[in-house]
Amino acid sequence: MNPSTPFPAVPPAAIEIWFEFGSNYSYLSVMRIEALCAQHALHLRWRPFLLGPIFKHLGWDTSPFVTQQRKGRYVWRDMERQCEKYALAWRKPSQFPRRALLPMRVAVLASDETWMGRFCKQVMRENFVRDRDIDSPEVVGRILRDLDLDAEAVLAAGGCAGNKARLRQQTEDALALGIFGAPMFRVGSDLFWGNDRLDEALAAASRDRT
Amino acid sequence: MNPSTPFPAVPPAAIEIWFEFGSNYSYLSVMRIEALCAQHALHLRWRPFLLGPIFKHLGWDTSPFVTQQRKGRYVWRDMERQCEKYALAWRKPSQFPRRALLPMRVAVLASDETWMGRFCKQVMRENFVRDRDIDSPEVVGRILRDLDLDAEAVLAAGGCAGNKARLRQQTEDALALGIFGAPMFRVGSDLFWGNDRLDEALAAASRDRT
Numbered sequence: 205m206n207p208s209t210p211f212p213a214v215p216p217a218a219i220e221i222w223f224e225f226g227s228n229y230s231y232l233s234v235m236r237i238e239a240l241c242a243q244h245a246l247h248l249r250w251r252p253f254l255l256g257p258i259f260k261h262l263g264w265d266t267s268p269f270v271t272q273q274r275k276g277r278y279v280w281r282d283m284e285r286q287c288e289k290y291a292l293a294w295r296k297p298s299q300f301p302r303r304a305l306l307p308m309r310v311a312v313l314a315s316d317e318t319w320m321g322r323f324c325k326q327v328m329r330e331n332f333v334r335d336r337d338i339d340s341p342e343v344v345g346r347i348l349r350d351l352d353l354d355a356e357a358v359l360a361a362g363g364c365a366g367n368k369a370r371l372r373q374q375t376e377d378a379l380a381l382g383i384f385g386a387p388m389f390r391v392g393s394d395l396f397w398g399n400d401r402l403d404e405a406l407a408a409a410s411r412d413r414t
Numbered sequence: 415m416n417p418s419t420p421f422p423a424v425p426p427a428a429i430e431i432w433f434e435f436g437s438n439y440s441y442l443s444v445m446r447i448e449a450l451c452a453q454h455a456l457h458l459r460w461r462p463f464l465l466g467p468i469f470k471h472l473g474w475d476t477s478p479f480v481t482q483q484r485k486g487r488y489v490w491r492d493m494e495r496q497c498e499k500y501a502l503a504w505r506k507p508s509q510f511p512r513r514a515l516l517p518m519r520v521a522v523l524a525s526d527e528t529w530m531g532r533f534c535k536q537v538m539r540e541n542f543v544r545d546r547d548i549d550s551p552e553v554v555g556r557i558l559r560d561l562d563l564d565a566e567a568v569l570a571a572g573g574c575a576g577n578k579a580r581l582r583q584q585t586e587d588a589l590a591l592g593i594f595g596a597p598m599f600r601v602g603s604d605l606f607w608g609n610d611r612l613d614e615a616l617a618a619a620s621r622d623r624t
Contacts, residue, residue: 262482272472274594278607285614384484397488400610404495 225304309362435514462521
């Protein structure tokens with residue numbers, strides 16, 4: 205994608221997912237990607253980043269699905285159809301895009317933990333199925349307890365200065381990579397944008413292995 | 415999509431393609447759609463419209479692939495991969511988006527002609543493979559002559575006041591339908607956006623038949 209970028213390429217047989225809990229198309233991919241990586245025998249690297257600063261960099265106050273009304277109308281209809289296609293539950297959130305700083309910090313902290321996938325899927329369900337405020341300690345704490353974790357300890361670690369800085373850095377990395385939306389997949393040094401390109405990204409990662 | 419629209423639904427076993435010769439993702443669909451409709455035994459309705467007035471309505475001077483540089487960079491890489499996937503030739507046009515008023519007028523005129531598909535595919539090839547100025551009477555005239563048509567007569571009919579008004583009307587219809595980009599497919603009263611949704615639109619049209 206950007207041969208001039210100093211960013212190291214993703215290693216063979218691996219794929220990165222760059223995502224945000226507030227992003228509806230990220231919902232589709234976060235729910236699907238673990239099982240697909242298992243099928244393809246690919247290593248999955250979670251890369252949570254904040255979309256807000258990316259939109260700001262592009263000169264936008266909020267999601268284009270809000271500012272462009274006709275595109276927004278279309279997107280909610282498209283989401284109904286896509287969720288039906290992938291057999292995923294769906295309810296249009298009463299607030300969009302939802303602020304997700306708290307669970308995003310936990311996601312950065314947990315990126316290499318075995319419970320990362322289960323945590324991310326549950327946060328996505330709270331936003332796009334149960335229509336809950338995913339930026340609240342109550343909701344995130346309950347998700348963590350349901351995973352048999354020490355919720356208070358995880359939330360405290362997520363909120364420490366070093367971890368906050370990691371999320372900021374990862375968002376700057378997204379900018380440096382040329383990322384302009386979510387979800388985005390990285391294979392080698394190639395980018396694939398949107399849940400619509402997940403299958404092609406997986407195929408590319410499988411090819412790169414050989 | 416818009417239950418309140420006064421627009422008549424597309425009849426069963428039919429699909430509409432709303433497209434522009436200047437649009438790179440329209441190129442992918444225009445090259446593919448005739449054969450796919452034949453496979454699915456669907457009636458194809460061509461609906462050329464001008465993207466410029468739609469962008470203007472959205473408050474944009476030109477294509478977002480031009481104004482959003484990082485998205486633009488991505489799109490040209492994506493086009494290489496998509497053309498490889500569909501075994502289509504591809505050369506990034508030296509001018510984008512290319513003005514296409516002249517061939518668009520011929521397309522409106524020819525929408526129900528047997529040579530419409532061949533004409534559209536050749537205009538697309540001139541833009542996205544041969545990198546030619548598709549808004550010139552020389553290029554469009556040659557395409558028409560290669561189809562064994564009276565190029566001068568067709569160009570004259572395309573430029574008459576009534577036909578110009580038809581293209582303007584079709585562009586206003588696109589706005590009334592909530593169209594915000596190209597290609598867009600219409601099945602019943604549902605919209606599907608982008609070459610990525612062509613397969614789903616065809617499946618929906620095939621289901622609607624029964």
